[in-house]
Amino acid sequence: MTLRPNDLNAYWMPFTANRQFKANPRMIVGADGMYFKTSDGRDVLDGIAGLWCCNAGHNRPRIVEAIKKQVSELDYAPAFQMGHPKQFELASRLASMMPGDLNRVFFTNSGSESVETALKMALAYHRVRGEGHRTRLIGREKGYHGVNFGGMSVGGMPANRKMFGTLVAGVDHLRHTHGVEGNLFAKGQPENGAELADDLERLCQLHDPSTIAAVIVEPLAGSAGVILPPKGYLERLRKICDTHGILLIFDEVITGFGRLGTPFAVDKFGVEPDIVTTAKGLTNGVIPMGAVFVQDKIYEAFMEGPENMVEFFHGYTFSGNPMACAAALGTLDTYQEDGLLTRATDLSDYWQQAVHSLKGLPHVIDLRNMGFIAGIELEPYPGKPTKRAFEAFLKAYEMGLLIRTTGDTIALSPPLIIEKTHIDFAFETLATIIRNLE
Numbered sequence: 001m002t003l004r005p006n007d008l009n010a011y012w013m014p015f016t017a018n019r020q021f022k023a024n025p026r027m028i029v030g031a032d033g034m035y036f037k038t039s040d041g042r043d044v045l046d047g048i049a050g051l052w053c054c055n056a057g058h059n060r061p062r063i064v065e066a067i068k069k070q071v072s073e074l075d076y077a078p079a080f081q082m083g084h085p086k087q088f089e090l091a092s093r094l095a096s097m098m099p100g101d102l103n104r105v106f107f108t109n110s111g112s113e114s115v116e117t118a119l120k121m122a123l124a125y126h127r128v129r130g131e132g133h134r135t136r137l138i139g140r141e142k143g144y145h146g147v148n149f150g151g152m153s154v155g156g157m158p159a160n161r162k163m164f165g166t167l168v169a170g171v172d173h174l175r176h177t178h179g180v181e182g183n184l185f186a187k188g189q190p191e192n193g194a195e196l197a198d199d200l201e202r203l204c205q206l207h208d209p210s211t212i213a214a215v216i217v218e219p220l221a222g223s224a225g226v227i228l229p230p231k232g233y234l235e236r237l238r239k240i241c242d243t244h245g246i247l248l249i250f251d252e253v254i255t256g257f258g259r260l261g262t263p264f265a266v267d268k269f270g271v272e273p274d275i276v277t278t279a280k281g282l283t284n285g286v287i288p289m290g291a292v293f294v295q296d297k298i299y300e301a302f303m304e305g306p307e308n309m310v311e312f313f314h315g316y317t318f319s320g321n322p323m324a325c326a327a328a329l330g331t332l333d334t335y336q337e338d339g340l341l342t343r344a345t346d347l348s349d350y351w352q353q354a355v356h357s358l359k360g361l362p363h364v365i366d367l368r369n370m371g372f373i374a375g376i377e378l379e380p381y382p383g384k385p386t387k388r389a390f391e392a393f394l395k396a397y398e399m400g401l402l403i404r405t406t407g408d409t410i411a412l413s414p415p416l417i418i419e420k421t422h423i424d425f426a427f428e429t430l431a432t433i434i435r436n437l438e
């Protein structure tokens with residue numbers, strides 16, 4: 001193959017319609033604050049914080065400086081049997097932000113890796129406690145937990161699973177909570193559907209609870225189209241897990257770091273799981289990093305046997321990488337100084353009104369919101385699912401707004417620095433687009 005400058009052929013793009021993109025590329029060449037700069041010189045409002053990750057907006061000085069300083073001081077330290085101070089500083093700081101007993105932190109490099117880590121921790125935890133018969137993992141339909149085998153297996157989005165064989169054995173799924181009667185156009189948490197948590201009891205009856213290690217859910221499901229937990233649902237899941245000795249894992253890769261108007265979904269819903277997975281907003285998306293929070297009891301269960309032995313045979317070359325730690329510390333400083341982790345609460349009425357201003361427009365069959373998240377569900381184009389929403393995405397980009405679509409739902413999750421004028425622009429633009437969709 002002859003390579004040419006700007007040749008688009010070699011790069012196989014992830015989760016992308018490669019042929020469509022390469023025929024008509026959308027290139028980002030810069031970013032600052034709320035905006036991306038495109039290769040054709042336009043400013044595009046970032047309506048999705050990159051990919052739900054640049055929560056403090058782009059080009060934040062504290063983060064940029066932290067990385068520059070770190071790279072000249074210590075570029076890399078071995079992750080295994082060695083440490084460097086920023087790992088410990090960051091873990092302590094993160095633990096102090098998380099409520100309850102979630103005081104131990106394990107570093108990864110992505111949301112997918114955080115999920116794999118959490119699932120392995122759950123299995124191994126039961127095993128070190130002498131309950132190695134707990135091998136089943138329970139996910140939920142429409143769940144998204146990344147793309148590695150464990151996360152894919154507990155995940156419940158058919159397109160992400162169907163190509164990849166039999167996946168991990170011993171996994172089952174709760175029913176999803178989308179489309180419950182009476183919940184359409186609910187503002188914030190919907191009223192109906194808490195009883196869907198009892199589906200876990202059904203699976204306990206089927207498999208026997210003594211075989212189940214953990215249940216993993218997104219407290220608010222993002223990737224499948226912004227699906228909020230019905231009031232009382234998460235509380236009920238927690239209760240059933242407690243009754244049967246099952247670990248509860250919240251996948252907070254999206255909801256972590258201020259997305260819902262509180263630091264974590266754990267704060268928002270007042271339900272404490274045993275394990276929390278995070279990534280994305282941890283470093284403002286600037287350097288890949290994830291963190292898994294576990295309750296003290298889990299960490300402590302591993303701390304037995306000869307002291308010179310590795311207690312948990314798991315980790316990544318880049319776990320707690322110096323640059324990632326520096327970026328995360330700079331990010332936490334930025335969140336704190338600008339009060340970003342609760343900002344979505346301050347503006348929640350304005351956001352909610354803006355989202356629901358789209359009610360009544362053609363094709364809009366549901367609207368969902370919480371914190372700085374919106375789900376705008378469109379009726380699929382007859383016989384061509386996803387077409388209508390994808391057209392909205394292309395049109396929005398043309399009009400200076402970056403959105404994300406999943407199926408026929410448009411998702412918005414802007415940087416938490418968003419101002420009312422940006423919100424106005426985003427929803428006015430969307431209204432125009434939706435009115436003109438085929």
Ligand SMILES: Cc1ncc(COP(=O)(O)O)c(C=O)c1O
Nearest residue numbers: 110111112144145146251253254
């Ligand atoms: C809830 C959830 N878990 C896991 C992931 C996977 O994260 P990553 O793409 O960093 O591997 C995502 C990504 O969107 C997510 O939303």
